[in-house]
Amino acid sequence: xxxxxxxxxxxxxxxxxxxxxxxxxxxxxxxxxxxxxxxxxxxxxxxxxxxxxxxxxxxxxxxxxxxxxxxxxxxxxxxxxxxxxxxxxxxxxxxxxxxxxxxxxxxxxxxxxxxxxxxxxxxxxxxxxxxxxxxxxxxxxxxxxxxxxxxxxxxxxxxxxxxxxxxxxxxxxxxxxxxxxxxxxxxxxxxxxxxxxxxxxxxxxxxxxxxxxxxxxxxxxxxxxxxxxxxxxxxxxxxxxxxxxxxxxxxxxxxxxxxxxxxxxxxxxxxxxxxxxxxxxxxxxxxxxxxxxxxxxxxxxxxxxxxxxxxxxxxxxxxxxxxxxxxxxxxxxxxxx
Amino acid sequence: xxxxxxxxxxxxxxxxxxxxxxxxxxxxxxxxxxxxxxxxxxxxxxxxxxxxxxxxxxxxxxxxxxxxxxxxxxxxxxxxxxxxxxxxxxxxxxxxxxxxxxxxxxxxxxxxxxxxxxxxxxxxxxxxxxxxxxxxxxxxxxxxxxxxxxxxxxxxxxxxxxxxxxxxxxxxxxxxxxxxxxxxxxxxxxxxxxxxxxxxxxxxxxxxxxxxxxxxxxxxxxxxxxxxxxxxxxxxxxxxxxxxxxxxxxxxxxxxxxxxxxxxxxxxxxxxxxxxxxxxxx
Numbered sequence: 001x002x003x004x005x006x007x008x009x010x011x012x013x014x015x016x017x018x019x020x021x022x023x024x025x026x027x028x029x030x031x032x033x034x035x036x037x038x039x040x041x042x043x044x045x046x047x048x049x050x051x052x053x054x055x056x057x058x059x060x061x062x063x064x065x066x067x068x069x070x071x072x073x074x075x076x077x078x079x080x081x082x083x084x085x086x087x088x089x090x091x092x093x094x095x096x097x098x099x100x101x102x103x104x105x106x107x108x109x110x111x112x113x114x115x116x117x118x119x120x121x122x123x124x125x126x127x128x129x130x131x132x133x134x135x136x137x138x139x140x141x142x143x144x145x146x147x148x149x150x151x152x153x154x155x156x157x158x159x160x161x162x163x164x165x166x167x168x169x170x171x172x173x174x175x176x177x178x179x180x181x182x183x184x185x186x187x188x189x190x191x192x193x194x195x196x197x198x199x200x201x202x203x204x205x206x207x208x209x210x211x212x213x214x215x216x217x218x219x220x221x222x223x224x225x226x227x228x229x230x231x232x233x234x235x236x237x238x239x240x241x242x243x244x245x246x247x248x249x250x251x252x253x254x255x256x257x258x259x260x261x262x263x264x265x266x267x268x269x270x271x272x273x274x275x276x277x278x279x280x281x282x283x284x285x286x287x288x289x290x291x292x293x294x295x296x297x298x299x300x301x302x303x304x305x306x307x308x309x310x311x312x313x314x315x316x317x318x319x320x321x322x323x324x325x326x327x328x329x330x331x332x333x334x335x336x337x
Numbered sequence: 338x339x340x341x342x343x344x345x346x347x348x349x350x351x352x353x354x355x356x357x358x359x360x361x362x363x364x365x366x367x368x369x370x371x372x373x374x375x376x377x378x379x380x381x382x383x384x385x386x387x388x389x390x391x392x393x394x395x396x397x398x399x400x401x402x403x404x405x406x407x408x409x410x411x412x413x414x415x416x417x418x419x420x421x422x423x424x425x426x427x428x429x430x431x432x433x434x435x436x437x438x439x440x441x442x443x444x445x446x447x448x449x450x451x452x453x454x455x456x457x458x459x460x461x462x463x464x465x466x467x468x469x470x471x472x473x474x475x476x477x478x479x480x481x482x483x484x485x486x487x488x489x490x491x492x493x494x495x496x497x498x499x500x501x502x503x504x505x506x507x508x509x510x511x512x513x514x515x516x517x518x519x520x521x522x523x524x525x526x527x528x529x530x531x532x533x534x535x536x537x538x539x540x541x542x543x544x545x546x547x548x549x550x551x552x553x554x555x556x557x558x559x560x561x562x563x564x565x566x567x568x569x570x571x572x573x574x575x576x577x578x579x580x581x582x583x584x585x586x587x588x589x590x591x592x593x594x595x596x597x598x599x600x601x602x603x604x605x606x607x608x609x610x611x612x613x614x615x616x617x618x619x
Binding site for chain 1: 359
């Protein structure tokens with residue numbers, strides 16, 4: 001049995017809109033339709049898609065907040081919409097934008113309160129608090145009220161709080177949103193450790209493809225309520241022919257850079273923009289450029305999610321079947337080799 | 338699969354007991370938070386004592402100009418006033434902040450409540466539990482004791498029981514009204530003012546003898562929004578007053594019925610509201 005089983009899941013909303021002076025028309029909006037996937041214990045899955053694609057709706061159904069209108073759903077063998085309270089003991093949830101902690105309480109008190117609410121036994125609780133305090137570097141923050149914490153500190157506190165009852169699954173909704181580069185790196189490191197050492201299954205939504213790249217072996221892309229891709233990230237890039245951009249600042253103005261594996265998109269004085277396939281390593285390209293030219297500075301821009309998804313559509317989904325996508329690893333039509 | 342289903346089929350009584358325990362855990366935590374700002378806590382409590390006390394001073398001042406109000410003397414009005422105030426105060430203490438539900442829904446923090454293993458109602462009731470509300474209770478209690486001493490009633494066991502019943506049922510009625518107001522916010526997320534009209538506003542109505550109002554209003558307060566059962570009808574019995582409107586004396590013992598009906602209605606509304614939230618997500 002898989003840890004998460006989603007079978008033809010659907011959620012539609014009836015939206016009433018004013019049509020004319022008194023009349024109101026009811027429209028049915030399908031936030032999620034015909035969604036099917038499974039997640040095995042220990043997986044780290046990235047769940048991405050544009051705003052309004054149905055990510056939050058899916059997470060809300062997986063956590064039992066929203067009741068589905070169609071399909072079947074099991075998380076750790078539990079039907080979330082029927083046994084929401086039983087499910088809460090098996091899962092941890094972190095909403096990136098808002099805290100689940102108590103605003104006026106120091107972290108230490110929030111943790112103690114959660115221990116009593118989740119009925120975690122004292123020894124296990126102490127062990128967990130110690131572990132997460134060390135891994136997430138919370139030592140100096142334990143006595144600070146949550147409202148005085150910075151966004152990054154609060155996020156770390158929220159994640160520790162969501163893990164005190166040893167959930168099997170951790171849902172993270174935009175965990176790195178608004179964090180600086182260093183905080184993002186440390187958070188990802190922690191999540192990797194959590195997955196490797198405790199076997200916690202992670203499902204995270206994000207707008208940052210770097211999160212996926214560094215954490216997730218698998219990525220699911222949702223758009224207009226349906227899965228458009230389910231598989232490895234590098235194949236997503238291959239399929240969508242998405243490109244990364246190498247921005248080169250030369251010491252002097254020069255003709256367009258000529259190196260294998262990249263094409264110049266734009267030249268502006270000494271600055272040039274080179275694009276190369278997103279599933280290729282940037283290292284050989286950087287080495288080639290640096291060997292042939294006098295380089296003042298280099299930077300790499302990742303493709304953004306909207307761009308990748310647009311490209312998936314532009315190239316068409318083979319056979320129109322989203323489910324087939326994850327299993328046809330060999331044949332990837334339309335990828336230049 | 339089978340064992341997972343078995344673990345979730347809990348019996349409702351243990352569920353309710355756990356809800357109560359979780360409520361106490363959360364409430365105690367909020368008390369600790371407020372006590373860490375001792376000076377502000379003391380000021381707020383004293384403030385509530387004085388503000389609600391001022392209400393009663395107004396009534397006393399009124400009685401320097403008149404001897405009776407709607408046919409009732411000052412000690413009797415004080416008894417009515419204190420009965421209503423005490424019931425509202427107890428209900429307000431227990432779940433006064435449930436009115437913040439709308440704000441929680443708007444900001445999305447209601448979702449955070451839904452991923453915790455505690456009944457939502459217990460969490461919503463305990464939200465920012467505050468002992469400063471003891472101010473109103475203390476003030477009403479003082480007025481009640483004063484009125485009982487001055488009235489010098491002919492106490493019988495049944496009258497003592499009637500007073501106790503008045504406090505229990507009256508508090509229950511206000512609890513239900515608070516809950517109804519909160520449940521209403523599942524439909525209109527900024528309806529807390531409408532709810533306040535019935536709780537705090539209801540208290541303002543019932544702290545005077547209902548004889549000062551038109552008979553139609555008294556009937557509304559009896560059969561539609563049954564706030565007259567909080568203190569008016571039980572007090573008529575305790576004060577040995579025939580019903581001024583000539584309504585059946587049985588109403589004077591009907592507070593438990595009103596409290597039960599309103600509780601069931603509130604329970605239904607709350608569950609409907611939660612169900613609506615879970616099917617709209619907003």
